[in-house]
Amino acid sequence: MNGRASLTLRLTALFAAGSTAVLLGLGYLIGGTVEQHFVEQDVEVLSGRLDAARRILARAASEADLAAVPQQLDDALLGHPGLAVAVAAPDGQLLFATSGAGFPEALLARRGVADAAHPLVWRTPRDVPMRGISARVPTGIAGAAPVVVGVATDISHHERYMAGFRATLWSFVAAAALLTGVLGWLAVRRGLAPLQAMKRKAEGITAQRLHARLAVETVPVELADLAATLNDMLARLEESFRRLSDFASDLAHEFRTPISNLMTQTQVTLSRPRTPEEYREVLGSNVEEYERLSRMVADMLFIAKADEGRIVPTRERLRLAPLVGDLVEFHRLAAEEKGVVLAGEGDGAVDGDPLMIRRAIGNLLSNAIRHTPAGGRVAVAVRRPAPGTIAIDVVNTGETLAAEHLPRLFDRFYRADPARGGDGSHSGLGLAIVKSIAAAHGGSVAVASADGTTRFSLLLDAAEPEAPAADS
Structure with a gap:
């Protein structure tokens, strides 16, 4: 913004920028809160399914029981569309996985377990978004190492909802930012109305109307000091103009007498021939008037310098x-x-x-x-x-x-x-x-x-x- 931009434009831009920043921050907060709500909701469901898988595996006391676990897990997911489960052996071999879930290795890795605090999100080969967690779960077989169980849920509905929610939210933020800019412009225009009134009042002040003053009691408190300072300045200008006018008038009056004397005496002397003695007498009289004018000019110069603070006495x-x-x-x-x-x-x-x-x-x-x-x-x-x-x-x-x-x-x-x-x-x-x-x-x-x-x-x-x- 260049230095000549109006105060109204500057304040409006600052107000719009500030309100937009607040609205953007609020939008990010709301969006993040809603997203976190869905994550917590999904994790709660997944944690319940993981507990169910943990109970099933705890009942597997032999290899035969372990072989029946996939069917039991599959049956546990009935009535829960979008849920998927996978079981990996301690050596990383996949023992069971729901068809089409596309569980990533990072979820089932023995050292990369994704717990409830850090769920993992991925997309299946069919581009279905999934969110999942995993845990090491011990079996009922004595001395057997724990297996890794992963559970996941389809989050397509959540993504569609969040996409629509964000579009609506950011559209509202943009409209609100535009509206606050317009309202800010109106508020600034109204707030600066006293300055416009002061401007109109000042435009009417001329050398002949220096007695005019700004109404301090009608302006806001923030402008009262400015109005009072301008009134003080006008008072000083009025006094300076009055003194200057009086000085010019007095000066013309004081100069008129010696100049008139010189002119009259010279005209009378030139009206007819004079003797050298008479001319000498007239010139001597004129010298007195010139001396008086010279003293007056010197005195006026001294006073003028003193008024400007240019007289610096020695000490x-x-x-x-x-x-x-x-x-x-x-x-x-x-x-x-x-x-x-x-x-x-x-x-x-x-x-x-x-x-x-x-x-x-x-x-x-x-x-x-x-x-x-x-x-x-x-x-x-x-x-x-x-x-x-x-x-x-x-x-x-x-x-x-x-x-x-x-x-x-x-x-x-x-x-x-x-x-x-x-x-x-x-x-x-x-x-x-x-x-x-x-x-x-x-x-x-x-x-x-x-x-x-x-x-x-x-x-x-x-x-x-x-x-x-x-x-x-």
Whole structure:
């Protein structure tokens, strides 16, 4: 059977093969049992005739009596058609045999006696089937060696009956095998009906109908796990398509502004002759837009690689106090321009990629400074919220964020308030990159906002303490 055969055909063939094997075994058992019954029946009759011959020979006390034994044996068979008897002397000479029985030498041989447990079957010269047994029987003559007596019966009737019985039996087995194959096909078709229903349901699922689910409660128990797994897969696909659609929409929206700016400014510049200084000013402005597009593309590529698990950070022991101190100093000028106080405190160590960790903390700092009003405060704090965990908190004062926005702040291009988008120099991917870096390091992110204070947390595994150096 080739690999593309239908499941219905495979199961039907297996069911038919199994049932046929059972029926064949049953047929052989029944046939063998009936045959054995006839053998036992014949042996019982033959054993009775052999006992009669044994009694007759026991009464033969002289040679004269022994000479009369054939006639007595012949008389004992009257009324028993199909029975035959033979007597052989110890030297193998045949003393008496029923006419036409054709007793074989193997039955009457002194060392080849066929007892009741092993009857011998042969065919006479007239092709009559016979079954016989033999035994060494002592005579009444003192000191005489036992003779070999064989008795046999015609089994023609048994053979004809068994031939008809076997023909009927095997015809029934063949018909039953065919019928069970048909019934098996019907049973398999009915049993696989839930799979057909699942197939029809799956055919209706498209990119626009990924919300559809298979009804787990209506399928058999054996298919429930499959249906649940397919539903889980559809849920993941639906979420991936939603995110992809949102990402494409957000991407088009974010690209539209710089591209529109470039196009408008270029068209206005080309509308009339300009001085070299004016062209230089326009080109400088265009470079800023190109840089913004370049940063956005680089950020999107980073996030795309992170989503595919292709971001594999290096692992180095990082002391966070000097790293945070460097970042605070780097962003201090931007904070002072806005009138924001910037501070850092705490220490700890993590095993991670220095550039990625620096980028994540820098993005949190940049985001906090951008959304902190003049006179506000931004602080970076390193703490241990639990054994084995390091939390890098970036806290800023300002407007409290509504609770419904918090779960989505790390989504791509999401802004709690579009009006807070700043000067347009930021791609809206900074917090999404922080989340991707945390995931690449086996960590997580969190955010909380209450009473005019917003806290972003980068949670990472704390570095294991370094083993003390061994004494030399």
